[in-house]
Amino acid sequence: MIDVVSHxxxxxxxxxxxxxxxLEQLITTLLESERPMTLAELAESERLSTQCDKATVFRLLQRLSEKGIVRRLGLHERAAYFTLLLPDRHQDYLICTECGSIEAVQAPCPVHRLEDEIREKTGYKNLYHELEFFGTCPACL
Structure with missing residues (x-):
């Protein structure tokens, strides 16, 4: 994990x-989390609450999102969730339109082959995709 943080x-x-x-503590916290985290969760985490205030965490997340290092997830009218974008990892998410909960899709991504085909036909470099599926979770039915 130290290598991933350094990279x-x-x-x-x-x-x-x-x-x-x-910045180091924010990246480490996101990396160790098993799921995307909200701004409040990050700011109140053991590592970050002693390092900086919520405004600093927010500014860092904004810059990391702009730079393509962090991915912002969620519904626009609800709290945003954040997760690290790592070059060797890909994750798609299910987002509940009722409660706003987010969970990782536990199935192979069907878009990788299409991405390869698009890369081949267009010559695009550093091509990537992000998938978010929206629906009502079992707890909200």
């Missing part, structure tokens, strides 16, 4: 961000 910090620095303790 992600290097990606941040190559995008013009400064290496700070808050």
């Amino acid at each position: 992600t910090i290097d990606r941040c620095r190559s995008q013009g961000m400064r290496r700070t303790k808050a």
Whole structure:
């Protein structure tokens, strides 16, 4: 995990961000989380609550989202969830339109073959996709 944190910090620095303790703790917290986290969850986490305030966490998340290092998930009128975008990992999500809960899709992604075909036909480099499926979760039915 230390290698992934270091590699992600290097990606941040190559995008013009400064290496700070808050940035390191935010990346480590997102990396260790088994699911996407809200701004409030991140700001109140053990690592970040002692390093910085909620506004700093928000600004870091905004910059990381703009740089393509963090992915923002969720419904626009509900709390946003954040997860790290890692070059060697891909995850699609199910989002409940009733309660706003988010969970990872536990099935192979059907779009990878299409992505390869598009890359081949168009010559695009660094091509990627993000899938979010919306519906009503079993708890809300």
